[in-house]
Amino acid sequence: MLYREAGQFKSTYAEDMQIFPIRQDRIGVILLLAVAFLVVPFVATQYWFSALLIPFLVLSLATLGLNILTGYAGQISLGTAAFMAVGAFMAYNAELRIPGMPLLGSFIIGGLCAAAVGVVFGLPSLRIKGFYLAVATLACQFFVLWAINRVGWFTNYSSSGVISAQKMVILGYTFDTPASKYVLTLSIVVVLALLAKNLMRSETGRAFMAVRDMDVAAEVIGIPMMKTKLLAFAISSFYCGVAGALYAYCYLGTVEPEAFVLDLSFRVLFMVIIGGVGSIMGSFVGAAFITLLPIFLNLATEVIANTFDIEISHAVVSNAELMIFGGLIIFFLIVEPNGLARLWQIAKEKLRLWPFPH
Amino acid sequence: MSIALHQHPRAHPIGEVLLAVENVSLSFGGVKALSDISFDVREHEIRAIIGPNGAGKSSMLNVLNGVYHPQKGTIRLRGKSFSDMVSHEAAAMGIARTFQNIALFKGMTVLDNILTGRNLKMRSNFLQQALWWGPARREELAHRHAVEEVIDFLEIQHIRKTPVGRLPYGLQKRVELARALAAEPTILLLDEPMAGMNLEEKQDMCRFVLDVNDHYGTTIVLIEHDMGVVMDISDRVVVLDYGRKIGDGTPDDVRANQAVIDAYLGVTH
Amino acid sequence: MTFFIEVLAGGLLAGVMYSLVALGFVLIYKASGVFNFAQGAMVFLAALTFVSLLEMGWNFWLALLVTLVVMVGVGVLTERIVLRPLVNQPPITLFMATIGLTFVLEGLSQMVWGSQPHGLELGIADVPMEWLSEKWNINISKFDLFAAAVAGVLVASLAVFFQKTRIGRALRAVADDHQAALAVGISLQHIWAIVWAVAGFVALVAGMMWGVRNGVQYALTFTALKALPVLILGGFESVPGAIIGGLIIGASEKVAEVYLGPYVGGGIESWFAYVIALVFLLVRPQGLFGEKIIDRV
Numbered sequence: 001m002l003y004r005e006a007g008q009f010k011s012t013y014a015e016d017m018q019i020f021p022i023r024q025d026r027i028g029v030i031l032l033l034a035v036a037f038l039v040v041p042f043v044a045t046q047y048w049f050s051a052l053l054i055p056f057l058v059l060s061l062a063t064l065g066l067n068i069l070t071g072y073a074g075q076i077s078l079g080t081a082a083f084m085a086v087g088a089f090m091a092y093n094a095e096l097r098i099p100g101m102p103l104l105g106s107f108i109i110g111g112l113c114a115a116a117v118g119v120v121f122g123l124p125s126l127r128i129k130g131f132y133l134a135v136a137t138l139a140c141q142f143f144v145l146w147a148i149n150r151v152g153w154f155t156n157y158s159s160s161g162v163i164s165a166q167k168m169v170i171l172g173y174t175f176d177t178p179a180s181k182y183v184l185t186l187s188i189v190v191v192l193a194l195l196a197k198n199l200m201r202s203e204t205g206r207a208f209m210a211v212r213d214m215d216v217a218a219e220v221i222g223i224p225m226m227k228t229k230l231l232a233f234a235i236s237s238f239y240c241g242v243a244g245a246l247y248a249y250c251y252l253g254t255v256e257p258e259a260f261v262l263d264l265s266f267r268v269l270f271m272v273i274i275g276g277v278g279s280i281m282g283s284f285v286g287a288a289f290i291t292l293l294p295i296f297l298n299l300a301t302e303v304i305a306n307t308f309d310i311e312i313s314h315a316v317v318s319n320a321e322l323m324i325f326g327g328l329i330i331f332f333l334i335v336e337p338n339g340l341a342r343l344w345q346i347a348k349e350k351l352r353l354w355p356f357p358h
Numbered sequence: 359m360s361i362a363l364h365q366h367p368r369a370h371p372i373g374e375v376l377l378a379v380e381n382v383s384l385s386f387g388g389v390k391a392l393s394d395i396s397f398d399v400r401e402h403e404i405r406a407i408i409g410p411n412g413a414g415k416s417s418m419l420n421v422l423n424g425v426y427h428p429q430k431g432t433i434r435l436r437g438k439s440f441s442d443m444v445s446h447e448a449a450a451m452g453i454a455r456t457f458q459n460i461a462l463f464k465g466m467t468v469l470d471n472i473l474t475g476r477n478l479k480m481r482s483n484f485l486q487q488a489l490w491w492g493p494a495r496r497e498e499l500a501h502r503h504a505v506e507e508v509i510d511f512l513e514i515q516h517i518r519k520t521p522v523g524r525l526p527y528g529l530q531k532r533v534e535l536a537r538a539l540a541a542e543p544t545i546l547l548l549d550e551p552m553a554g555m556n557l558e559e560k561q562d563m564c565r566f567v568l569d570v571n572d573h574y575g576t577t578i579v580l581i582e583h584d585m586g587v588v589m590d591i592s593d594r595v596v597v598l599d600y601g602r603k604i605g606d607g608t609p610d611d612v613r614a615n616q617a618v619i620d621a622y623l624g625v626t627h
Numbered sequence: 628m629t630f631f632i633e634v635l636a637g638g639l640l641a642g643v644m645y646s647l648v649a650l651g652f653v654l655i656y657k658a659s660g661v662f663n664f665a666q667g668a669m670v671f672l673a674a675l676t677f678v679s680l681l682e683m684g685w686n687f688w689l690a691l692l693v694t695l696v697v698m699v700g701v702g703v704l705t706e707r708i709v710l711r712p713l714v715n716q717p718p719i720t721l722f723m724a725t726i727g728l729t730f731v732l733e734g735l736s737q738m739v740w741g742s743q744p745h746g747l748e749l750g751i752a753d754v755p756m757e758w759l760s761e762k763w764n765i766n767i768s769k770f771d772l773f774a775a776a777v778a779g780v781l782v783a784s785l786a787v788f789f790q791k792t793r794i795g796r797a798l799r800a801v802a803d804d805h806q807a808a809l810a811v812g813i814s815l816q817h818i819w820a821i822v823w824a825v826a827g828f829v830a831l832v833a834g835m836m837w838g839v840r841n842g843v844q845y846a847l848t849f850t851a852l853k854a855l856p857v858l859i860l861g862g863f864e865s866v867p868g869a870i871i872g873g874l875i876i877g878a879s880e881k882v883a884e885v886y887l888g889p890y891v892g893g894g895i896e897s898w899f900a901y902v903i904a905l906v907f908l909l910v911r912p913q914g915l916f917g918e919k920i921i922d923r924v
Contacts, residue, residue, distance in 0.1 A: 013502045019490070076719060124905055127912045130718070131662045131863060135855045136908070139901030150892040195488040202487035202498055203473075203480040210463050210474045217461035220423060221541065222449030222478040231484065262852075266726060273723050278465065319738040326730025333724045334712040 019197060036186055041179045049178035050251075052291065057185045058246045060287035063271040064196055064280060065239025070269075071278035072200055073232035074212025075125050076133060079140035080240050080268045085260035086114040086144060087241025088248035089154045092255045095166050096156060103170050107188070107245045114241025115234040117144065122233030126226055141262055148257045155255075162256040165249045181250040188246065192239060197280050199235070208232050209278070274332050276341025285340045293328065297321050370575030372593065373401035377422070377545060377577070382431030384417055391417040392428070392601045399545070404571055404578045406588045408612075409598035410621060415581040416458060418598065419547050422579065423448040423455055435545075450478055454543035456534045458550045458581075464523040468533050471522055472508060475540030476501045505540050511573070512536045512566060528559040535566060539574070546570065548580035552587055560584070564591055589613065597621070634885050635878055640771035642877020643778045644840070647833040648854035649861065649869040650781070651826045656863040657802040658822040659710065660718060664725040667851025668732035669827060673698050674834030674843045675736045678745045691831075698827030701732070706820040714815075733848060744844035749773075749835065774836045781832055782870060785825075794821060802864075856900035860907055865916040872915060876900045 008023055010016040020026045044053065066080050091110030094101055101109075121140040125133050148154045155163060168175040168184065175184050199205055207228045210218035219225050248255040267290055275286020301320070305312045336343055377399040384392040392414045399405045407415050420426040422433065424445040432439045435451055443451075454475070463471050480501065486494035509515055512532050517525060522533055531551060538546055551567065552560045568591055570576050582588045588595060589609040597605035597612055599621040605612050612618055648670060655663040676697050680690035709724050751773045789795040800808040801818045809815060834843070837850055857876050861868025880900050888895050907915075 013499050013506070017498065017502065124909060128859075128908050131722070132859050132908060132912075134662075134722075135859045136901070136905050138852070138855060139898055139905055142898035142901060146894060146897050150894065198490040199484060199488040202490070202494060203477060203482070204484045204487050206466070206470050206474050207477055209466050209470070210477075213463035213465050214461050216425065216445075217457065217463070218474070220425065220445045220449060220455060220461075221474055221537070222446045223474070224446050235484070269723070270726075273720075315742060316738060319734040319742075322730045322734030323738070326727040326732075326734065329727030329730070330709055330724050333716075333720055333727070334709075337713075337716050337720045 017201075019194075019201070033190065036190075037183070041183055044179070044182075046178050049182045052295070053182050054178070054185055054251050055247075056288055056291045057182075057189045058243055058251050059268065059271060059291060060284045061189050061192060061246065062240050062243035062268045063275065063283040063287045064193060065236045065243060066268050067272050067275075067278065067280070067283045068196060068200070068208070068239065069232050069236035070272055071276075071282075072205060072212065073208040073229065073236075075122075075229065075232060076130070077137040077236070078134055078262070078265050078269065079121060079137035079144075081260040081262065081264035082141045082144035083114045083118055083237040083240035084244025084247060084264070085148060085257060086117045086237075087111055087244030088255050088260070089148055090114070090241070091245035092163065092165065092248065093154065093156070103168050104188075107242055107249075110245040111238040111241035114244065115238040118233040118237025118240075119230050122230050122237075125229050125233070138262075141265060145257050145260065155257075162254050162258075164254050165252070168249055175250075185246055185250045188242065192242065193280060193284075196239070200280065204231065212278075270329060274329070274339055276339030279339065279341035281344070282339050282341030285344070289340065293325060294321060297324055368402070369572055370402040372403045375399070376401040376436060377579075378434040379418075379422070380432050380434065382418075382421060382428045382433070384414075384421060384426055384428045390601050392421070392598075395431070395598070395601075395603050397596045397603065397606055399577060399579055400593075401577055402571070402575050403593040404567070404580070404591055406592035406595045407579065407581050407598060408583075408585070408588055408595055412600070413598040414601040415598055416549060417601075419455065419549050419579070419581055422547055423453045449541065452541075452544035453547065454538035454541045454545070455547035456531070456538050456549055456551060458553060460527075460530045460534055462522045462530055462534055462537070465521065467519050467521055468514065468525070468536075469505065469509075469518045471533055472505045472536045472540045473501060475537040476504065478541060508536050508539050511539070511569070528555055528562075531555070531559075531563065532566070535563075535570075539570060539576075542574070543576060545577045545579065548578060548582075550581050550583060552582060552584055560587065567591060631882075634881055637768075637771070638878035638881025639874050640768070640775055640877070641881060642857075642874040643771075643775045643870075644833075644836055644873075645850075645853050645857045645877055646870045646873025647774075647778055647781070647829070647836060648850045649857040649873055650785075650866065651829040651833065652851075652854060652858055653861075653863065653866055653869045654785075654822055654826045654829065657866075658798055659801075659819050660805075661710065661721045661725060662718065662863065663728075663826070664722060664851065665705075665728040665732055666826065666830060666854070667848040668729040668736070669698070669701065669830035670834040670837065670850055671843075671845070671847040672701065672732050672736040672834075673827065673831035674747070674838040674847055675740050675745070677831065677835060678747050678838060678843045679740045681747075682745065694831055695828060698831055699824040702823030702825075702827045703820045705823050706816060710819055711816060729848070733845075737845070742845060744842050745838075747835065747838035747843050749839055751839075770839060774840075777832060777836065778870075781829065782866065785829075785866070788825075794818075798822065853900070856904040860904040861915050862913075868916045872904075876903060879903050 008021075010021070015021075018026075020029060040053070062080060062084055065083070066077060069075050069077055087107075087110035089110075090113035091106040094106040094109040095103065098106075117140070121137060124136045128136060168181070170184075173180075175181050200208070207218070207223045210221065210223055211225065211228050211232075215225065218228075244260065247259065252259055271286035271290045272283065273286070274289055275284070276282025298317075298321075301312055301317050304310075332339075375398045378396075379398065380396050382392055382395045383390070395414075395418065407418055409415050417426060421428050424443040424447060427442055434440075435453075463474065466474075480497055482494035482497050486492060509518055512535060514529065514532055514536060517529060517533075522530060525533065535548075535551065548567070552563050555563060564587060567578060567580070571578055580588075580592070592609060594607060595605070595609055595612045596603060597615070597618045599617075604617040604621055605615040607615070648666060651666045651669065652663060655661055655666070673694055677690055677694040680693060681687065685693070705728060709728060710721070713721055713724055751770050754770075755768055789799060797808070797813045797818055798821070800811070800813055801815060805815060808818075833850065834847065837847055841847070854873075857869060857872040860876060861870075861872025880896055880903070883899050884893075884896055
């Protein structure tokens with residue numbers, strides 16, 4: 001009864017094509033943003049910011065990036081972490097080498113460089129499909145990390161390879177507290193998510209989905225395959241690149257190749273699948289789930305150890321975590337292969353009818 | 359019957375040759391699909407390609423819009439020849455089509471599917487679209503308008519927000535026609551538009567094909583198995599058999615053609 | 628020149644080791660269309676189980692048998708718990724499930740057997756053959772030749788299994804067309820369980836070979852990453868492709884490492900194989916043994 005569109009008549013196409021056509025959705029999003037911007041910064045603890053909220057937001061952005069490529073344009077990629085690494089290192093170098101470079105400018109340069117790398121490694125997608133392409137994107141993952149490790153310029157010839165990120169200053173304000181880093185990350189993520197939402201509901205998004213659903217038909221309609229696929233790689237990599245820069249600056253505080261290993265690519269892919277392929281909101285839900293899972297598992301083992309008064313060795317815990325993590329992924333795929341976003345959609349459909357069954 | 363349907367004067371009388379197929383041959387690794395086919399299509403006419411199974415009808419259609427590339431021969435559109443175009447270039451030249459096995463974008467709504475048909479007409483770049491601002495927004499609205507006209511024309515208003523995967527077969531065929539029409543094509547290629555339909559759906563589809571021709575003046579090339587339908591709605595018919603042309607003319611000519619009768623009755627060659 | 632031959636031979640023999648892992652992928656992909664990312668974890672599990680049993684003082688053959696039983700069990704359970712509920716899901720979903728399976732198997736192996744590395748001895752020393760070194764000045768390890776022989780025997784016995792036995796015929800039928808195989812009364816579940824068990828056996832062989840070479844440790848799971856370029860080169864569905872692809876990748880990787888590596892700072896083996904496979908695919912998208920696909924519309 002509460003959530004229904006009945007009575008909300010649209011009399012123009014403009015009204016019908018709003019970003020959130022249903023009033024309750026609009027109110028919900030505004031409330032959520034208000035809480036995230038105005039309440040959370042004042043109530044959350046340091047731990048919440050640095051261990052939960054910031055990684056959640058950053059990984060949401062990376063997931064969103066991969067979702068544009070995999071979920072919307074249908075091209076599987078296992079190279080997400082590489083694009084993130086390009087973003088992080090190029091943002092670092094832009095900040096380091098270009099005098100007077102504003103921080104956001106560096107982030108954008110990081111994103112653009114990632115986009116360029118994305119286009120290069122997207123070229124094989126014009127000839128090969130499916131798993132062959134997925135494996136080909138692994139080439140990107142290994143090559144980029146190798147290059148960053150080998151070419152001293154990227155790390156500014158640091159001997160350890162681990163560099164601390166520069167201070168983040170925008171218009172004279174230094175973002176050094178966890179809360180301020182959270183607000184910065186949140187702002188960037190919200191803006192980019194809105195842009196992505198707009199893009200996916202216009203011509204570009206439809207072209208992506210057309211290529212995903214049936215490429216021969218898309219080409220016959222006049223959608224140029226090369227431009228569309230490469231644009232998908234570019235936009236997706238841009239998002240991953242910015243996410244990589246945020247990962248280094250706002251979450252880790254360091255810029256290091258070790259942060260961007262294949263494991264991260266897989267984690268982001270999981271977030272896409274569990275959240276929902278081809279859903280902007282799903283990207284956030286998936287990222288939240290995978291970020292919270294290990295923390296939740298840790299808590300659970302602590303509780304178990306305390307209640308039964310047994311010593312659980314660290315190795316057992318980490319192996320059990322690995323197994324539960326894998327098991328849950330399989331479980332999710334079996335129960336809801338379309339991801340949590342689909343569950344949300346079903347819930348919405350039910351809510352619309354509630355309290356009646358049909 | 360064909361006379362009866364076109365009794366009233368046509369809004370768009372049949373004009374000059376629009377599309378000419380000249381000596382086209384196509385083979386797949388030694389298997390000849392088409393050999394030395396020539397025929398033409400005149401402006402505003404409804405042209406049918408018929409023939410038994412495996413005659414090369416679909417291959418012919420695929421050649422017309424650049425999905426397959428013939429090894430020999432040329433295709434002329436308004437006198438301009440091209441032999442090696444890719445399908446999105448064909449689309450840019452005003453050739454739209456539907457497929458035998460529906461090729462809709464399953465994950466998208468009816469509205470979005472039809473909007474993809476207008477993709478070629480969109481001019482705003484992705485940055486403007488991301489901002490949903492100025493030209494991009496105006497353009498989306500204008501194209502929505504145009505698409506709604508097609509939706510009204512084909513009477514599918516009630517399903518515009520339904521994902522196409524959930525629609526019954528007959529409606530999917532209609533949505534596919536809508537997507538092709540949204541591109542405002544000069545030439546519309548229809549690959550078995552009535553295949554697998556019941557009588558009522560066939561009648562609807564016939565009506566739509568004739569209406570499209572009448573209302574928009576679109577030149578239509580169609581492949582169809584149902585002889586009754588073909589003879590009723592088309593102006594001229596090409597008959598293929600084993601990749602060769604064995605007949606070409608008005609429905610009445612073709613009906614009287616001995617080679618065509620033999621091909622359909624299975625006289626051995 | 629002798630140095631080049633030595634490098635080339637070393638590369639070819641290393642390629643055989645890649646092929647061993649790639650074979651496991653191909654078997655499963657052919658029969659069930661699943662890109663089994665967990666193959667590397669299966670190699671790890673097999674090698675770790677085997678070596679741990681040996682270290683507990685078990686007889687070689689008994690350890691081998693028990694490990695085989697474990698691998699067959701893993702295969703059957705995977706079919707039952709993971710694959711069966713996911714029938715008819717898109718390939719990407721199945722692929723994701725096998726990544727999940729990778730985590731489960733890695734966690735399981737280390738939980739049961741611990742995570743410390745083990746050495747493995749099969750009685751064949753991993754040292755250059757003396758007569759070759761003396762006569763031609765070429766250093767080729769005896770163990771490499773042994774591994775190549777094992778791979779040969781493995782492929783031959785798989786070929787016999789596929790061509791001559793009733794189960795083999797059923798397997799090929801399933802690989803060709805799931806629906807048609809079902810229609811003639813072949814039980815898909817049965818066949819998948821068998822294929823996973825065979826893949827488990829192949830993983831055991833690969834694990835033993837790699838275990839002798841590099842020790843049995845967590846890094847064994849990365850052998851999967853080594854096998855992937857072999858797969859895109861040789862094709863996911865081709866057993867000969869896995870062998871030839873492995874040889875090509877092994878040889879070119881080694882040659883490049885020796886002759887090209889010094890100019891770019893070394894360490895190129897992490898990505899060079901992928902680049903070879905990619906360049907090859909761009910020229911010939913259907914892979915080494917695939918047929919050209921004509922898109923029908």
